[in-house]
Amino acid sequence: MTTAPLEKPTSIAKPRLSHNAIFWIGFCVVMVLLIVAPMVLPVFWRRFLTEVLIWGLLAMSSDLLIGYTGMVSFGHSAFFGLGMYGAAAALLLVSPPSLWLAIGLGLAGAAGAALFVAYFSTRLRDIYFAITTLIFSQIFYVIIFTWTPVTGGENGLIFTRPHLTIPFLYDARFTNATMHWFVLAVVTASYLILRRVTRSPFGMVLQSIRENEARTRAIGYPVERYKIVAVMLSGLFAGLAGVLYAIQNEFAAPDFVYFITSGDTVIFNVMGGIGTLVGPIVGAGFFQLIRELLSRLFGDQFPYLIPLGVIFIVMIIFLPQGLLGFARRWLNR
């Protein structure tokens, strides 16, 4: 995106590049950088980038609620965790483990959780919605944490990575690079789908709910139904992030269903800029980068969340739009 103005003089056909062209040029540049990354980066940073993409997908899914519908969810860990455990179930029960079955079952798990949460918590607004999503995610945490025979309880589940298969075309073990590209492909596809959704008539109704719920209802839109679909959609993408995380790390643990994950998701959103879809990914990167930096400077024992919490509060007060907030209107045009 930053290189876009440089293209200006070279285009002869039109005096000014259209908004769309600039967007797609920027998109391609970022994509090329991300595709090349695993070939040039050292192992640690390659893994770091892959994880940032996964966290970014989780944050992006929650942006559909926070940024576009105006509902702050503090319960995205439930969807993320159910996606993780769904994938774990598919990988442990079926042999040979199948990647697509894992994704399917993970999404099914997340959809189940999302349906449950959506049905109950969309009855409430604003703060009440935030609290009830938090409480519902805690229900899933308690179930997963205490149901040891099935979920492995505190220890979680360990499994092996499935092969990367494309039916009839390709079948090989995941390498670090193909894992990165696979994650990148899924995150990019999710971004494009979510971008399409937010610009569709459905997305417009969601934004109208954010701006003025009473008026939207008065015009005649069934607000509750729109909200339920929004939560479910958001939950599905969060579940997808959970599946990716499970495959990347080869385990499912109850810690990821705990509230901390939901809290991090909200922090990514606020830091990156809500209502931009790409902002949350940037926020996730920013958060993880500062965290890495702090633990390198002061050692592993350093409570990195204290300075991050201070940065978070300062950003809420002085930079409520987040890092990419300045581009919000432009990205949604």
Add this chain to the structure above:
Amino acid sequence: MNTIIAFIQNIPLDLLLIQTVNGIVTGMILALVASGLTLIFGIMDVVNFAHGELFMLGAYVGVVVFALTGNFWIALILATMIVAILGAAMQILTLRPLIGRDPLTTILATFGISLILQNYVLWQFGPVARKISEPITTHFNLFYLEYPWYRLVIAGLSAALIGLFWVFLKQSKFGVWIRATTQDRVMAQAMGIPVPWVYTGVFAIGAALAAASGVLFAPMAGVTHTMGLDWVLKAFIVVVVGGMGSLGGSIAAAIFISLLEAYAAIWVSPAQAVIVSFIVLILTLLFRPTGLFVPTPK
């Protein structure tokens, strides 16, 4: 049908009574925590995510003061005052700049505070649970159990604190200011009530109530850095079930939910008994989203 009758006949009555007492004791502490949360919400429209952390901080300050002085009551009073001052400072630093913004930003800000407090405590005290010894060590016989008097004293003290708080709201000048601000913020300001300071005061009082309950609870179980989240979740459930912003409703809901959890703990592990309060919340949301213990809104 027969199984149900057999189940009912098999309920151990003595255990039921013990759990009733236990439920009421935790219910009173929970009511004290939730009344602070309700107060802050009712007046400032702020859902204080850091409330559980103030509870935890109160318990830890209590641990430190207790280690220094060896007197539980001094620890209780000092911890309450210190956390109240801290609460006022927090409100001035983080919430005051957010007055007039979207209420959701205040949730985020208090969430940030809770992160900082929790990690600070973890950093300073480590993950090992601390304990304060009970100030009253005598017991009385409840069936086969030696029941500590201290627990009943806690329940009584919590009730007394809530009562004191209620009298303060009704009788004192500051209480009148608080109630005026609740009713009409703009008008209160026009009448010369320093509304920003009322907010700070209310936050400090809420923090003090949370800290006091933290110290009172500390001898019953270990003090850990994660205890805040458990309590703030329970308090949230209580506040929703009791009806947001209603003090009486919160107290009734706190006792109701604690009793249910205590009874459930007869059959399942305490970790699973938490689910009972979640179910109560779901049922409330389904059938009476305005709260169980408030009059039906017209």
